[in-house]
Amino acid sequence: MKMKKKVPFLLVIMLLIGTVLAGCSLKGNSTVDNSSKDGVTTLLMYQIGDKPENFDVLMENVNKKTEKEIGVRVNLQYIGWGDYEKKMSVIVSSGENYDIAYANNYVTNAQKGAYADLTELFPKYAKEAYDMLDSAYIEGNTVNGKLYAFPVNGNVYAQTMFSFNKQYIDKYNLDISNVKAYKDLGPLLKVIKENETDVMPFSVGQGFRVLPNMDFVLGNGMPFAVDLNGDTSKIINQYDNEQMKENLRIMHQYYNEGYIAKDAATSNTEYPLNSGTWFIRQETQGPYDYGDTLLSTVAEQPIVSKAITDPIKSTAQAQMANFVVSSNSKNKEKAVEFLGLLNSDPDLLNGLIYGEEGNAWEKVGENKVKLLDGYKSNNHMAAWNTGNNKIVYVQDSITDDQIKQRDENIANATSSPILGFTFNTDSVKTEITNISNVMSQYLDGLNTGTLDPDKAIPELNEKLKAAGYEKVREEMQKQFDAFQASKN
């Protein structure tokens, strides 16, 4: 009798011990190891995005090479697109040890001192990569006179484009050669609306922004802009600008005519790039997209685009993909050396961006590749946030003329008047938060055409005024004037 009663209790204890042991063996396979053995340093690197499926193979190739050349192995950890900001901000504020990371909130964190100062390390340990960078990258990433970033050399300038789904252009024989602004889209959208019931004429959703020919100091969600068509020495509110208002009125008209989804302001429905569910979408393109080549490749269908803004080398483009070295890192020199190698060694970089050589691609000619059947969207890394686009081989469909054109375009693109200007928000922090709250009430509604700009904008301006807009703008203008004076 007594024995019987004890049995369940003993069982429970055994179960507990058993599971504890089982739990111990349930460890992740990516043990974080920064130690160096046999003179080989292991760098911990955080990257944004999704792991490619053949990640282990790709990294083994990299590590073999880097270990031989500079005595470094890389432990690359991916953090998902949506989680990156949250996770990195915890890692940064807890002072956790890492070596290299894809930068998020670059300016804020650099001002906080989270990143190592690379002003001297960069040219010293990664000279080759440094010399290949466009000067706009250095200018655009300089915070308080110091460079904290190792920028990826890529689309140094960008233009906002309307991208058209070519199948519908061919089907209805549409002419897009005259499209230069939002107002030119009406007749085209109308054709699709009337003939294709299953197609959304204008792919607009939450997060869509009407982009006039302006550059923005605090991103396109905040009302601090410089009008590139007007006086470039003045900070203005883009929503108080006639060019912008006109665009918004047109969007509102499109919305009323049903060219835009009724729930656009709140919906996050995607119209997949590789489907026929959309006719026009707004995209950003730069020189390394080689016209519509890149977009058409990833869309798996032909796409044609028309630019609506000037090519401008802006701060946003310069900070597109920055790698930073943690100020807590014990291997700063090695980290920069590794980034230098990654950004100057074509074999190393192309092995990541196109995947395995021989399986996914083969080299043709001096700097071109032919994609093989093994090339799939999830077995290589993206060029824009991995390494120097200048040494990435191009696809064999791209002609030498296109490459020449690319380099000319880069040389001809002008710099934005606010390139390199970082606004110090210390004295107006509360106002900035208030303004950002006001903006979030109107941004999606106005930009998707859901709200009537003639009613909403006066309302918005009223609220901005109450939130202390003038004070911030004056402070910004003051700092901007000083910035301009220092440049001349």
Next chain:
Amino acid sequence: MKGGPNYTVKKKKIEHVQVRTFNKKTNIFFNIMVGLFAFSCIFPFLFVIIISFTSETSLLTNGYALWPSEWSIQGYTYLADLKDQIIQSLFITVFVTVIGTFINVAFTSSYAYAISRPNFRYKRFFTIFALITMLFSPGMVPSYIVMTNMLQLKDTVWALILPMALSPFNIIVMRTFFRRQVPESIIESSRIDGASEMRIFTQIVLPLAVPGIATISLFAALGYWNDWFNALLYIQSDNLVPLQYLLMKIQSNIDFMTQNAGLSGNLSGGLAAIPKEATRMAMVVISTLPIACSYPFFQRYFVSGLTIGGVKE
């Protein structure tokens, strides 16, 4: 006998019994009210099930509909392609829930029992100790540092279990429960019979406390099942991702994509990895169904258990 008191008591005839209840009309009214409320609770879930069986094209053109123009099991067949990841995540979730609940209940009930005993000298200190963590939270960053730097638990399954292994709220609930449901005299009499403290706890007190334990088990199990935040903070490798975090990751990726529309060329790799609407709803169904199905088994205890923490002395 004469002149004695008259013992026959005149009984009052009861004409009308006033039963404390609603009259018929009110009853119907309240039934409808409660019915509507219950429906509003269950409706979203029904809707999710319907969406998960809607075809993708009908979702794109018509949006959500209660009776979609085209039914499809596409969502679930796509999930079947993902089955390695989903089964792995489901395993992690179940593992964490079972082990976590067990550890949580073991710790919580023993802690609560100790501070419920009047002859435990430090009971006041330990009660306040638990209460303080209930009222003040140290915030995310300090706990992150403790977990990663001090305990080195980053990217282990323990990072999902230990942060929730002890719940101060449940401790207080159980303490009250032990005080009220387990008479001191039973414990005393067992001691007189020569039982050790351990034996009193496991053989006398615990069997008496089953309703309370079932209640806190349910709380703990729900907490573990639904937890994704610890995974967000501490989990890096794919084979340790619990189901809820898998869902959460997809959702936050979608948000990111919509915020950065216009970079399709750059983000195409990420876009390709996002499952379609119906698939997402199918995942919600799969992750909710097990816990919803286990609810009725707990309910018996749950209703009686809810009142036990009612009075916190």
